[in-house]
Amino acid sequence: MRALVYHGPEQLELEQRPDPVAARGGAVVRVLACGICGTDLRIAKGAHRAYADGAARVPGHEIAAELVELGAGAGAGGLAVGDRVFIAPNLGCGHCPACRAGRSNLCASAEAFGITRDGGFAEYMAVPPAALEQGLLLPVPAGADPAVLSVVEPLACVLRGQRAVGVREGDRVLVCGAGPIGLLHVLLARAAGAAKVLVSEPHARRREEAVAFGADVGIDPSGEDLRVRVFEETDELGADVVITAVPVPAVQEQSLELAAVGGRINFFGGLPRDASTIRIDANVVHYRELQLTGTTANDTDDCREALELALSGRIALDRLVTARFPLEQAGAAFAAAAGGRELKVVLEP
Numbered sequence: 001m002r003a004l005v006y007h008g009p010e011q012l013e014l015e016q017r018p019d020p021v022a023a024r025g026g027a028v029v030r031v032l033a034c035g036i037c038g039t040d041l042r043i044a045k046g047a048h049r050a051y052a053d054g055a056a057r058v059p060g061h062e063i064a065a066e067l068v069e070l071g072a073g074a075g076a077g078g079l080a081v082g083d084r085v086f087i088a089p090n091l092g093c094g095h096c097p098a099c100r101a102g103r104s105n106l107c108a109s110a111e112a113f114g115i116t117r118d119g120g121f122a123e124y125m126a127v128p129p130a131a132l133e134q135g136l137l138l139p140v141p142a143g144a145d146p147a148v149l150s151v152v153e154p155l156a157c158v159l160r161g162q163r164a165v166g167v168r169e170g171d172r173v174l175v176c177g178a179g180p181i182g183l184l185h186v187l188l189a190r191a192a193g194a195a196k197v198l199v200s201e202p203h204a205r206r207r208e209e210a211v212a213f214g215a216d217v218g219i220d221p222s223g224e225d226l227r228v229r230v231f232e233e234t235d236e237l238g239a240d241v242v243i244t245a246v247p248v249p250a251v252q253e254q255s256l257e258l259a260a261v262g263g264r265i266n267f268f269g270g271l272p273r274d275a276s277t278i279r280i281d282a283n284v285v286h287y288r289e290l291q292l293t294g295t296t297a298n299d300t301d302d303c304r305e306a307l308e309l310a311l312s313g314r315i316a317l318d319r320l321v322t323a324r325f326p327l328e329q330a331g332a333a334f335a336a337a338a339g340g341r342e343l344k345v346v347l348e349p
Helices: 038-045 129-133 152-165 180-191 204-212 226-233 249-258 282-287 300-312 327-339
Strands: 002-008 011-016 027-036 062-070 084-087 124-127 137-139 172-176 196-200 217-219 239-244 259-267 291-294 321-325 344-347
Touching (some): 002 327, 011 327, 027 084, 027 327, 152 180, 152 291, 172 180, 180 196, 180 204, 196 226, 204 217, 217 226, 239 249, 249 282
Parallel strands (some): 172 239, 239 259
Antiparallel strands (some): 002 011, 027 124, 027 344
16 A cells, blocks of 8 residues: 655655455444644654654554454444445543543553554554444445545544533624634534634734634734734623734733633643743633633544534534545645645645
8 A cells, every 4th residue: 555654854754555454343444535634744843742863653543444444353333344434533542530531532552543643644553352342433325525524533533622621502602713614613602602703813814714704803912903903893891812823922922911811821832842832811701710721632522523513504614624635645635735825735655
């Protein structure tokens, strides 16, 4: 099979590998689509802690696939060879405190497709027995577009973030950042019944996209006072929910000033390792009774709920897929994803 393999910074190489064989209790899938996200771009640059130079691992964790082989003794939860699936990427140990609390994404020994295990930038991918046992293969209709289904994974991350701050009907929501993740936050906030959705984004084209995706107002934080505009747009109350969907320390620091009394803040975008310390006024949290939360990745329940939202049509993910590439054009695909003009770039092995 062909696979896109990481060997070091800026060394993603398309090469031939033996087709995987299903282990006892495991499976093999044929990858139909796998999205490229910011994590994959960091991997390509050699900036991801799970990828040491020479790791010789296949990235890709936003995966839609077809089940092509079941190993002896595999418990597939009703799935059969030929079924289409979306794959929840995070595999917990199943017995640590985090896993028992339903937070497999926080498992100290967690594995993940495309991160610690070979992922979806290949024609085929092996699925270990534990992934079947934990229900990571979620069935999808045969006619569903695999490229669109691959976007369910980032939607699951966004769903986890919004669940942490309880976005609900009537909320005034501020989303900082209008990349693909910010746009998913806009779509999900609208689906939750938010009364007003504001987006802070310095790039004009992305502000326009945010409005097209359902934001009421796009604010340029580089050209106007963000706090003044947010309070103007919220009857001088501030945002009930603030979501920082960009990896910028100053955005996290300012988020407290933008929240209403009793507001809820989600630090969604992680910061660079060498710039992850910020300064905040603890008295603002104390006297305004703010709730400050952080979320990372997703678990299988998040993926299951996100998939239901997508398949029901409540969240229109097809609007985010703006570029598709075959595996042999992976270089062009990564360049398009890094260039900033496309929303979601998807490889179709």
